[in-house]
Amino acid sequence: MSNPKRILILGPESTGKSTLTEDLAKYFGEPWVPEYAREYLDKLGREYRYEDLVKIGKGQVALEDKIADKAENYLFCDTDLRVIHIWSEHRFGKTDPWVFEQIKERKYDLILLTDTDLPWTPDPQREYPELEMRNYFLDLYTKLAEESGFPYHLISGNKEQRLKKALEII
Template sequence: MRNPSPQILKIAVVGPESTGKSTMSSYLAKYYNTVWVPEFARKYCEKLTQPPIWQDEVNMFYGQVALEDELLPQANSLLICDTTFITVKIWSEYTFGKSPQEVLDELPKRPYDLYLLLNIDLPWEEDPLRDFPLLREHFMEVWYKELNALNANYKVISGSGPERYANAVKAVDEFLISDLK
């Protein structure tokens, strides 16, 4: 299923912690002269004084969706999304053993045209909001599972520095060319 705003293609930059999603999203938005949707959960969690509870996960879902909807009209032909609310599903299932029903209901309704799954081949960078330096392989497998379950169009992006950026641009350019056919 394609996204409901076919005039704007949605590119989601996803992956485990510390894979450079925000940096990549910013880079791609600048490269393609468009806007990018930041990760809502980051700012939300910065304000928390305790670990997120169930309601926080639901709030992060609604916040991510609202932020994306708010920025969509500002995009040129591409909207770059720094992660998606699938992250809420992944963290909720890991932490609470289940996902909010709102997330499950919305997944098939809000597809992305291309996912760039950032590989875990970058070194871990410490950050107060990152919790799982030893579970990167586990969460990479979870991302494969989630994207395959959605029958998503995705490319794994590897490399470091300029090579990683070039690989992402190549994946997006190949997608754009194939989308024109």
């Protein structure tokens, strides 16, 4: 079994995380881990609650670990538990201890932090189209990337520029 480099794509909503993740996976011919929350929330049929966030987090971790078995050199992860932490604190003022434990335990070789310079794309699961709020969340994600101890880089520009920069970094 291989031990692929795990590359986390992290950032506020509507900043091109999924696009970059898919583009990198396609370029390298490696698997990528989608954002489990999308599937979970699509099926939920109600507003999410605090308790849902741990379920989403556990689903994300399980999905990442399952897909990691298929990766040879790289595993591209569209989000991680830092997103659960940020949303939990923002919406409910608290984060489940399990989320913190997992954030400490799970290792990434690189974090690519997506900038807010792309135009907002409406989506039923997105909540904050205002650039001020998007930058507020970018500051929070940047702080978490710094605290992680993993190398991280801010990825800006259009789709092609982002892919080019990410490839240079990798």
